Amino acid sequence: NTNTYAPVHYLKMMYDEALSINPQDVVGFSVGTRPDCIDAEKVALLESYCDRFDVDLEMGMESIYDETLNQINRGCSHGEFVEAVKLLENSKLDLCVHTIFGFPWETEAMMLGYIHEINRFPQIKFVKFHHLHIVEGSIMGAKYKKQPFKLFSLEEYTDLLCKLIPLLRPDIVIQRLFGISDWDLLIAPNWGLNKSSIQTYIDKEIERRGVVQGSAYFASSE
Template structure:
């Protein structure tokens, strides 16, 4: 495989260019919808409190009950994106909580309602979930939309180390992640893997192993990289205030990206280099820049160092 450089002259396969190429230059925008799903690590099925880095305030039943219908959420999201970004086509993105955590019949009802809101404008369905909330029947349901839509499943690996997963109260093991990945081996669904870098106790060398792990699976088409940040309302936020621990500076995290991007399989598309939090919720790290400026800083450093995705890629 040759290392691929996007036509926007970045040293990595970025999602914006991927969408432009796939949809013939049309502006495609993700519309986030909240179906009010819960999480087995929050409702007592597997545990309570959720992952330690989650903001529990955003998962209250009261909030879910106040949400507009899925139809309204899609139509309002489309209207905003058309006005603000001149978007032309849309991907319905079930993002908050675990969006395969329910019966297949209920999941179908939710997906169908959202997709029916604007069928002439919607080109894709994206569903965020956990490895332990997937099974062949649910995947078959998602595959049933692939004849008319591009479908991707965003699944959180977070860390590949069980000691870390236990520490953050993840509620599932890395083996469960690997089993879920295997179910997508011959699927038309695009699989997107979400990772978090910077958990306490993990070294840079350990984090680079995430990349070697993902490189092994051709069914992984997208990745989302996220640095650990501490937010109000999270269990980790309480611990951090009592006993602060090291977090990435912007420069340190950018250096990590410059180490891992050359290792990443060259055909994988990077949807995100970093995560953001609302400023009023963010405890740390404070990088002092807005999203666009952070992106620009990282892209300039990647360019300055002549980083190319896949340049050091190997299955060995």
Template sequence: MESTVAAVWEKGYNNYGPWLKEKYKGHRVFKVIVDGGFTCPNRDGSKGYGGCTYCNVDSFTPSVSRNAPTVREQVIQGMERARTGNKADKFIIYFQPNTNTYAPAHYLKMMYDEALSYGTEDIVGLSIGTRPDCIDPEKIALLESYTDRFDVDLEMGMESIYNDTLAQINRGCSHDDLVKALKMVENSKLDICVHTIFGFPWETHEMMLRYADEINRFPQIKFVKFHHLHIVEGSVMGVKYKRQPFKVFSIDEYADFLCELLPRVRPDIVIQRLFGLSDRELLIAPNWGLKKSEIQYYIDQKILSRGVVQGTRFTGL
């Protein structure tokens, strides 16, 4: 057991990849992205139009997923690609694009059931990406109904902890909405993940470091995804950036920031991701000129060279 725990922590943080391998007894687990054709309440007019100002939803979804006609076919094709290209043998079905609880519960059940209908024991998990204002007890109960067969994680976009930022990016919900959603899953069987974005130009360094304190205070948060802000084609922010460029992270600055952030993060929280990356043809800035694996290596090496360890500055709740 000690060797597997050491593998999870060998990079200085509670690393999702080795954590999955340890949890699933050495199997190679891969997330299969599914596009359920959902929209968002700040896209369809329910709360607004245009979506979040940083978002072109295509930039977060591989084109191979966007082109598959049915949910079940996306699952089958995604699993085959992962088996061939990534040597995966276990799979988590991941509803990622847009808001994947933004529909009546009976419709959601139909979609989730279809995704899981491939009938293979190789599917071990279901992951649902959504917004905190599109969560309610009925939808939580629906997701919990799958937990006797699968590990189910609910991923909610925190993005920023500041309501002023959420208003500026046309988020259509407040940080209070996230707090309410987290309260609803306080004693849930679901694994809770929150997603954050660092680098909004009006947020200071100290403001961003405080994200860790806010995340730490919710024991129900099991996973986090950290992203740096990137500017993409087809987004409102992309148009503004082209007119008047603003400061974005260099890779060195972002790695330095993570070296400050990680010691503040509660040590039991599993880090699913340290950065995000859109398709190169959509990316405007920051263009670090590196592949995903090269960015990961660069950040990991900086963390290791500085002796950074997640949680060493966490003082408890």
């Protein structure tokens, strides 16, 4: 399911209905989509609200590698993601991109490549980073149960974050550093900590290492 998988007239009806509830309290809204569920007409619809609200579009990039997207049954290619991003060139909408780190066949260098790809697009204003979760009812879940594979520990994932954050364009806002799954659905990894404890650990390690967003981006641009 996605928030743009419907005809434009129906989407407008739904958005208008949602925004009619306590409109005086609404500053903006965020709409989630997929690369294969957005087009110029839907972008125009969302832009029609920009004179009254701050409108963000959230879209999953997940990985930049088609082999990965095929293995997780994503249903669309990275090329389709790029085309969807290009729809937002000169758009009033702010784009937030979601990524997943930790697919077992991707190397660290491959994962750092996500950041170089994100940096290419000025349309991308926000990012949400996630580590790979294995959950019940998913293709990856079935594979993991059949033959468990290596997943990030909290320490390993934090180490990756400390390497990729300096590469990220400094004007991009990081809205999320990791994801959380429902305990009753999560198969692995189980870090044995609640959300606030994970956030505290990552924040302290970033501070301890002196990690600065964009420091390596500027160095690579010189």
